[in-house]
Amino acid sequence: MELTAPTTRSAATGWVFKNKWLLLIGAIVVGAIVYAYATNDRVTVAVLASTLRQSTPLILGALCGLIGERSGVVNIGIEGQMLLAAFVAFLANVYIGNLWIALIIGALTGALMGALLAFMAVTLKMDQIIGGTVINILAVGLTGYFYTAGLVTKGKFAPISLGPLADIPLIGPVLFNNPPITYLAIILVFAVHYVLFHTRWGLRTRAVGEHPRAADTVGINVFRTRYINVILAGAIAGLGGAFLTLEGVGSFERLMTNGRGFLALAIMIFGKWTPLGAWAGALLFGFLYALNTQLQFSGVGLPPQLIGSLPYLATILVLAGFVGRSRAPAASGQPYETEG
Amino acid sequence: MSDNDAPIVLEAKGITKQFPGVLANDKVSLTLRRGEILALLGENGAGKSTLMNILYGLYHPDQGEIWIKGEQVTLHSPGDAIARGVGMVHQHFQLVPVMTVAENVILGAEPAGSGLHLNRREANQRVRGLSQQYGLSIDPTVEVEDLPVGLQQRVEIIKALYRNADILILDEPTAVLTPQEANELFRIMHDLTERGVSIIFITHKLKEVLAVSDRIAVLRGGRVAGTADPKTSTEASLAELMVGRKVILQVDKDEARPAAPVLTITDMQVRDDRKHLAVKSLSLEVHAGEILGVAGVQGNGQREFVEALTGLRAMEAGQVIIAGEDATGKLPRYITELDVAHIPEDREKHGLVMGYTIADNLVLNRYYHSPFSRRAVLDRDEIAENAAQLVKQFDVRTPSIYTHASSLSGGNKQKVIVAREFSRPVKLLIANQPTRGIDVGSIEFIHNQIVAQRDAGVAVLLVSAELDEILSLSDRVAVMFDGRIVKTLPIEEATRERVGLLMAGSEA
Incomplete structure (x- = not known):
């Protein structure tokens, strides 16, 4: 019955019916924010702005993961791609002293790691989990070996206020007064969504990730499609890494990605391999990080270790609750073999 | 329709293709004229699909020339x-299940829109236009995974027409269709040839070849x-050409002497991998000494039914009694130990362990029993002796009993399974798509073995999508449609037409 019912409704009510849970959750979130703002505006703005920034490397990592998987390549090397990009972008900032050039170099580093993954997964047809692990180990090794303590940068990205938009209460300071990579991440969420679901390239990419043979038989080059997607995805992960050293803390520390690349994969699954869904996941985790910081500042009578474990507990709950119900692209993780 | 003066649109000259260990095509030459249906007949492994994949550019020939519309081409x-202008409908549909009909049709040749944007409205309209033009009605906005196979095939044909194909290769197109759906396909094929489309129709079914083709080429x-020439050929003459010797198309068997029921199933319900009810209240009974054939188009719950029956899949509801014991929801080993033999549908996935030797595969159902196993230690000599004897008895063509199952041909793999399952006395044989x-x-060999089991008093449950196999082996025919047995007929009343209609769900 549920299947036939919506056809009798108008398109608008049908849409509402289909997305009733989404709308309900959205209403609760908005309600909670408004209530919190009315209770304590300063803290609310601080927590929400922090949420957005904490979510930036997560959504960039998740976008990298989902672009790869949509084209059929599993990428568990996001952590490594981000770490190496963070390091190289940091060095570029130290020695060149231009944040924008450093950002581009960070993205290129990610793209280069993407190319390496594509070479292992597509050309060598290596097990993709091993390929990703190679990247992770390589990144830890390289950054550890070349790391020199005491390097000083010439600053980090400052927030750019978007004029009158930034003056809107609550929304202004949260959304329209951010540093550039945070803006870029939001733009990328919508850009990737548009490309995947509303362009030829996206249709072909998804076909390659679901049924590469079908794509091959209509003349789509499976190998090239996977290469391009994995390299572009790598560049996005590179931006996520660069965020950490150019916008987040402004310096590099060993292993500073701290599991964000893996968390990004969990967020990708939470978002059912869609950019918008992943963004919701990234914001949820960003919020938990932000809340965590806020709770430690305000000194609630809980041990800090317990508060500190919040995001990780949430990871387990979210994955246990959602993974079973979503479906990965059918050919994700499988090397494509042409015959003959 | 066929016209010997019609221009040649496609010609293969001396195509040779070598795969590791197999010469798949050996100097094959072939011509196709405009507006004709050329049937390409041959057994599995005769090289039909290889040849077609070469003509479609998926494989590259080692030698030989391809000419299309008077021009030599390299694909x-x-x-x-x-x-x-060459289009191909593959035996295994090349459709993306989670995309819509229109998306599948336009994939790779999307209508030019404004820049990069994907114009779905235009795509839907193009598909509607094509489906009206050729009488192939379909809803372009439905996701392909929700379509029955007959319609999925229609999507494949529209896909080729959308690309302006006027040479259409249909690879085993009727394998997944009911007889009625097949007739519908033949009508479509004739319509297409009227419009100047030339068709290569690949099959191993003799009846169809005689019914639709203008010319027949046989590969062996x-x-x-x-x-x-279909006008002067008979099924027997084609079969002989195809196999290279006289073939007995009819299975020789005496009247069945059914005894007490061995298998009784009441109201079985089973869910498929997507949690939908695939088997909806199925009841049937198989008696000792009879073959009950379950006919039905693939995907009507047969797989889930057999998996539940053999303990490989959980049952939602219902009861299974085997030889007087309640076998409902029991583990596969428990059911095996009730003297049940099982020839599974997918021999490579469920029938054999590909990386094991033939000898080991031949004791998979008994390795833990004496004499193959003593106090948890395998007796290699006994296993080897068993293998040597079975390989000989069941005519498995293999260089050694220590050859890995993966390197055998399909027929020999199946013989290994049959040998293993028949190597101990059983009461019930469950054979799913055995040939x-x-x-x-x-096929001849396995059919004779199944009949021999029946004559020895075994209850045989035969599940097959090949109607000819069901009709030639069964003593009773149960027709499965949409997760139910819609009718059980004694073999005398089970005509092709009647069973075909039941398979399509059109007779109550």
Whole structure:
């Protein structure tokens, strides 16, 4: 019955019916924010702005993961791609002293790691989990070996206020007064969504990730499609890494990605391999990080270790609750073999 | 329709293709004229699909020339073939299940829109236009995974027409269709040839070849064994050309002498992998000494039914009694120990362990019993002796009993399974698609073995999508449609037409 019912409704009510849970959750979130703002505006703005920034490397990592998987390549090397990009972008900032050039170099580093993954997964047809692990180990090794303590940068990205938009209460300071990579991440969420679901390239990419043979038989080059997607995805992960050293803390520390690349994969699954869904996941985790910081500042009578474990507990709950119900692209993780 | 003066649109000259260990095509030559249906007949492994994949640019020939519309061509990829008007409907549909009909049709040749944007409205309209023009009605906005196979095939044909194909290769198109759906396909094929489309129709079903083709080419062992005119050919003459010797198309068997029921199933319900009810209240009974054939188009719950029956899949509801014991929801080993033999549908996935030797595969159902195992230690000599004897008795063609199962041909793999399952006395035999995709010689052999089991008093449950197999082996025919047994007929009343209609769900 549920299947036939919506056809009798108008398109608008049908849409509402289909997305009733989404709308309900959205209403609760908005309600909670408004209530919190009315209770304590300063803290609310601080927590929400922090949420957005904490979510930036997560959504960039998740976008990298989902672009790869949509084209059929599993990428568990996001952590490594981000770490190496963070390091190289940091060095570029130290020695060149231009944040924008450093950002581009960070993205290129990610793209280069993407190319390496594509070479292992597509050309060598290596097990993709091993390929990703190679990247992770390589990144830890390289950054550890070349790391020199005491390097000083010439600053980090400052927030750019978007004029009158930034003056809107609550929304202004949260959304329209951010540093550039945070803006870029939001733009990328919508850009990737548009490309995947509303362009030829996206249709072909998804076909390659679901049924590469079908794509091959209509003349789509499976190998090239996977290469391009994995390299572009790598560049996005590179931006996520660069965020950490150019916008987040402004310096590099060993292993500073701290599991964000893996968390990004969990967020990708939470978002059912869609950019918008992943963004919701990234914001949820960003919020938990932000809340965590806020709770430690305000000194609630809980041990800090317990508060500190919040995001990780949430990871387990979210994955246990959602993974079973979503479906990965059918050919994700499988090397494509042409015959003959 | 056929016209000997019609221009040649496609010609293969001396195509040779070598795969590791197999010469798949050996100097094959073939011509196709405009507006004709050329049937390409041959057994599995005769090289039909290889040849077609070469003509479609998926494989590259080691030697030989391809001429399309008077021009010699080199096809580097399917894209090259498509550009020259060659379209192919593959045996395994090349459709993306989670995309809509229109998305599948336009994939790779999307209508030019404004820049990069994907114009779905335009795509839907183009598909509607094509489906009206050729009488192939379909809803372009439905997701392909929600379509029955007959309609999925229609999507494949529209896909080729959308690309302006006027040479259409249909690879085993009727394998997944009911007889009625097949007739519908033949009507479509004739319509297409009227419009100047030329068709190569690949099959191993003799009846169909005689019914629809204008000319017949027969492949055997990678070579063209001969050509034939459907007007002057018979099934027997074609079969002989195809196999290279006289073939007995009819299975020889005496009257069945059914005794007490061995298998009783009441109201079985089973869910498929997507949690939908695939088997909805199925009841049936198989008696000792009879073959009950379950006919039905693939995907009507047969797989889930057999998996639940053999303990490989959980049952939602219902009861299974085997030889007086309640076998409902029991583990596969418990059911095996009730003297049940099982020839599974997918021999490579569920029938054999590909990386094991033939000898080990031959004791998979008994390795833990004496004499193969003593106090948890395998007796290698006994296993080898058992293998040597079974390989001989069941005519498994293999260099050694220590050859890995993966390197055997389909027919020989199936013989290993049959040998293992028949190597101990059983009460019930469950055979799911026992001869799918194997050569005629092996089919004859396996059919005779199944009949011999019946005569020895075994209850046989035969599940098959090949109607000919059901009709020639069964003593009773149960027709499965949409997760139910819609009717059980004694073999005398089970005509092709009647069973075909029941398979399509059109007779209550």
